[in-house]
Amino acid sequence: MSEHSSHLVLLLGAGGISPDAALRAAAKVTSEVSVVWYEGNASGAAVEGLRRQWAGSFTGEWLAVADHLTIPDVLVDLHGRRPVQGVATFGEPLIVVQAEAQQRLGLPGNPPETVRTAQSKLAQRRRLRDAGVEKVRFHEIADEADIPVAVAAVGFPAVLKPVHGAASFLVSKVHDEAELRERLREALEAYRSSPLFDPEALFVLEQLLVGSPWYEETGFGDYVSVESLVEDGRVVHVGVTDKLPLHGFVETGDVVPTSLPADRRQEVLDHAGRIIEAMGIRWGATHLELKLTPDGPACIELNARLGGPVGHLLRAASGADIEADIIRLALGRSPEGNYQGRRYALYRSVPPPPVAVTLVGQTPREELLERFPELVFCKTRFAPGAELRPEQPYNVLTFLVTGEDVTSCLATAERVTAAYRADFVSPADGSPVPFSASSH
Template sequence: MSVAGSHLVLLLGAGGISPDAALAAARQVTDEVSVVWYGAATPAAVADRLREDWSRAFAGEWLTVEDHLRIPELLEELHRRRPVHGVATFGEPLILVQAEAQQRLGLPGNPPETVRTAQSKSAQRRRLREAGVEEIRFHEITREEDVAAAAAAVGFPAVLKPVHGAASFLVSKVRDEAELRDRVREAFQTYHESPLFDPDPVFLLEQLLIGDAWYEQPGFGDYVSVESLVEDGRITHVAVTDKLPLDGFVETGDVLPTSLSGDRRRQVLDHAGRVIEAMGIRWGATHLELKLTPDGPACIELNARLGGPVGHLVRAVGGADIEADIMRLALGRPIEGHYPAVRYALYRSVPPPAEAVRLIGQTSREALLAAFPELVFCKTRFAPGAELHPDRPYNILTFLVTGQDVRSALAIADRVVDTYTAEFVPLADDAPVPFPAPTR
């Protein structure tokens, strides 16, 4: 499969799709693959096994780095030894250094400033306003003294969120200035205690987007995501992903294909195109979340990468591999995938209790797979004895099911959740915690 201009570098070890899935997708594209492994938190045995699998399939180099900011320099050195023709990654922490490496080496990719905009919720709002795409009210909060100005600029009800965050971490609805002041104080304290994000956080207060009923049948949330591929500015919309209702601000599920009517779907895709163009995305994948409001779709946020479970969903509904197409784009090649939907697929996540707890026991992954042949995959995130903390966003169970229609997929997912049981005790005392967790 090796052709001229086919040396691809994968940046792995910082989230996104699994390294195994990334290597499997790369096999469809080229046999010249180098890996930059950023995996300080990964057990050595796991890294060794991945490296062995890689060595059997590819020509290239395996490089390990502890400081991700060194990656662009590392790739310049690699390029001098073995010319690099493309750089791909799927983890949010590495998309900026990916862009910097692509720029240094003159490879297809987005400018670093475009990626910085995509990673900042306030910069996104500013860009969409400047482009005349949306006029959503927002105000940055860098310290508690900014609360009064933010309240005056945005009004209530509103949403408070980190400018740089993920998985709905510290996102909350606020109803008045007094509640905002309390939430800001708590958010700064929690953010500083969390090991996950920036040492100097900035928060964003923005207008609360009010959803509307866009579906002809019940069971869906009031927002969607749009999955797109961009080749030198040319946008191909791969799918509109329906969402299950939120648990507070925490996502609980995704469904493909969409059940929106044709007219509604066209509204969503038209607006998605305007948002992507306004953000300046030129290459790669985008995952855009849109609120379905009475006045039309409105941007919640855009990610300049593939959304978490999207690759699984796309393969389950029609067999296409969107990760392989992302790697083709990184090499400057056109996409090859066709994205039919021949069945329905539903990805479901189950959050833990909203307090610090210890997991005592749970239904095993093996038992769930045996009970439900419709499961494409199933993952229990933690073993008994694990401590779970609400300031570290994650789910205790994730799974994907398929069905011939959307109602059957929804029904199967509900049965899986009903079958799964877990036992917790709070870290503060040993009284049992009810599960499933109460709605947040």
């Protein structure tokens, strides 16, 4: 099929990379793009501007849905009018309906059940255990009645996490049964009021994975992620992403290319390949997090999609566009990017205080961009007056820097976080809440 005869459908409006970035990536691959827009929280003006951007670049149809579960039916109808050759999305909430539509239309994609397994931390653990790939102890917890059996199966210290969750929220380290009961009660209450999670409040208790020093340099965390592309079952690892130390269970930064020694890097990639194969991923991108333990790499979790800032990092380091390659894979084509890094790139995220707060002032992003020419981008998510709650997995500041080596990137990131000031108060009584970006 020719470059311009491939009809791609983009599923947008539910997280992942920005919709305009998805359109830019698609424009590198095909000129026939239909959009199915999931109507969420975006303003009407923003959506209309995006629609004008799409109309100026592509042929196709713009369709809007209020219920994401109707998307497969919508695409079957569209296919009858205008044959579809590929379906792509970058948002976690839409990857199951993407797989269902791909299956119904006979297009390249993963079986829906494979994607559902990838979205469930419990189903993942079962799949990897049954395949003999992982030996991490775990047990399901639906309520307090499950605690004694879970404790007997897993032991302490352990980690309690929601089976379906986001950005490490409601993830807790627990050291004994009393603490586990307290954390579970808190999580159940938060789960009921949070829009971020599956309606079913289900948790998993896992063995605490303990990391060890794998790097010759200091400044890195004890886990990594592996970014891979899969074409009809053939896995190509495009890179290993180093991590900055966690703040609790919250991520603070990513660095590419990796600084792992070559033998350690190969150990990570070999295990990643075993995990992706065991999970049954056939097409698209995977983002796999691995703990670097004394006994080798161990799976934290696998996502059947592109990971957070990975596209930004790879473009800054290598010039390759993994988002365009994901679209090529959705159309049944091979990836084209060369992901050999030419320079280092570091992505840094700064979360708000871990309590309910109101933002009353902060350093403007324009000031940071002017002061630090190494910044590729810098974003402040909230304006003064915004009320933030700990169950909302958002950062107050994100930025990306590049440099000739990892040391310079780390040093620049420290200077940027030291220069950023944000003032928070308690929404209950207006008292100041301590905060320092550099402490995260």
